[in-house]
Amino acid sequence: MVAAGTPIRLIHESGDFTELDASSITLETIRKAGSSSVPFGGGRRWNLDLNLQNAEIMIDGIFTDDTISFGGIAASATFNCLNTKPTIVGGLKWLYRTNLNNVLGSANINNNLTDGDNITFNNSVMITLKNSAGIDKYIPLVRRTYSNGDVFADIYTVSSNNIRSLSGVTKYIGISYPSSDQSSAQETANAQVLATQIKEYVDTVLSSDFSASIQDDDNFIFDDENVVVKFTQKNLGIDGNNNKPIFSLVHGGTGRKPHIITFRGGVNAKKKSAGDKVQDLYGIINNSRRTGGLRQSVRTSSIISDLKFRGDYIVGIQIPFNSMINVGNETYVARNFHMPTGRYKSKEEKGAEAAMVVGTKFSELNNSTGIQGFLKKLSIDYDAGETVYTYKMVFLPVDWMF
Numbered sequence: 001m002v003a004a005g006t007p008i009r010l011i012h013e014s015g016d017f018t019e020l021d022a023s024s025i026t027l028e029t030i031r032k033a034g035s036s037s038v039p040f041g042g043g044r045r046w047n048l049d050l051n052l053q054n055a056e057i058m059i060d061g062i063f064t065d066d067t068i069s070f071g072g073i074a075a076s077a078t079f080n081c082l083n084t085k086p087t088i089v090g091g092l093k094w095l096y097r098t099n100l101n102n103v104l105g106s107a108n109i110n111n112n113l114t115d116g117d118n119i120t121f122n123n124s125v126m127i128t129l130k131n132s133a134g135i136d137k138y139i140p141l142v143r144r145t146y147s148n149g150d151v152f153a154d155i156y157t158v159s160s161n162n163i164r165s166l167s168g169v170t171k172y173i174g175i176s177y178p179s180s181d182q183s184s185a186q187e188t189a190n191a192q193v194l195a196t197q198i199k200e201y202v203d204t205v206l207s208s209d210f211s212a213s214i215q216d217d218d219n220f221i222f223d224d225e226n227v228v229v230k231f232t233q234k235n236l237g238i239d240g241n242n243n244k245p246i247f248s249l250v251h252g253g254t255g256r257k258p259h260i261i262t263f264r265g266g267v268n269a270k271k272k273s274a275g276d277k278v279q280d281l282y283g284i285i286n287n288s289r290r291t292g293g294l295r296q297s298v299r300t301s302s303i304i305s306d307l308k309f310r311g312d313y314i315v316g317i318q319i320p321f322n323s324m325i326n327v328g329n330e331t332y333v334a335r336n337f338h339m340p341t342g343r344y345k346s347k348e349e350k351g352a353e354a355a356m357v358v359g360t361k362f363s364e365l366n367n368s369t370g371i372q373g374f375l376k377k378l379s380i381d382y383d384a385g386e387t388v389y390t391y392k393m394v395f396l397p398v399d400w401m402f
Helices: 097-104 184-205 274-286
Strands: 006-012 017-031 053-063 076-080 125-130 136-143 153-157 171-175 210-215 228-233 246-248 260-264 314-318 320-323 333-336 371-381 389-397
Touching: 006 320, 017 274, 053 274, 053 371, 097 136, 136 184, 153 184, 171 184, 184 210, 184 228, 274 371, 274 389
Parallel strands: 136 171
Antiparallel strands: 006 017, 006 314, 017 053, 053 389, 076 228, 076 260, 125 136, 125 246, 153 171, 210 228, 314 371, 320 333, 371 389
């Protein structure tokens, strides 16, 4: 027997995933509706369909030995440019005027800083990252006096490095904002600008150590778009896992801090036998529990807890299929099956056109990124003398899980 089939992903509560080879996939839905004969109706029948159904996904596949080492993963971290830790429904914002006054301190000595100015004050906030070699790298945030028409955040160059006497710092992100309160929409827009500038700072100053991307805040009920910066170590492996980023306030500063998830998920490349893979998954299925609280796709009654506190419980599945929708010059594009639930979903929202491309990050708050649920049954078979194990699993789609 040889490895073949469709690569599927079982998504864990922590955000990690287990990839398996599936040789057979069955998507089954049974609607809870029947038919009853109408007395004296000449054989006619009636039915009341309340849109109730049971769904199961049955998958057959195999575990095989690895021929080469693979699976090395770079550690990543996130910095939320808008929200704090979700202590209440929807979380709290830190990027608002009063809090910024406390976090950033008073305006700097030179109220009209431009490129090339010498920074000679000690009122900068630091985002401190640590690379896989254990060396700290810095992103300074400095308050600038607002002038009419200024953008919220921009990158500036310094002629000499006196930002807290940190060697290697040649640029900073200057933050300027009006003295009046901003609307919630404007705070979100400012967060998007800050996220863009942090990404650009990493791309231009710290690119030898990290890459950066911008993501939606899918850990909060409000689901704010493009306000989270994801930092990824350039080197693969566990050396990138550490206790950074940290957000250091200006000296003597107070106030709310942004929501941060420290570098995690780095994995060294490994070579596993089929038995190794079986034991890894078998152990999880036999002993894992939900640690993230109530899982739901409705954004109005609860929260999803911090990723860093989540475990290995399987919360979803991603199954690819070949699609000819919007493929450009190619014959197919790989997209994930999804199961949109909820009232008033349109045909387009439920169809192939809304399916997301393979590689999309799974989110428990977006049922178009995959299929939420849990693994109900796993059967593993082995014939003595073989180098492969076969498996059968049953996955049940579920929107709410306690």
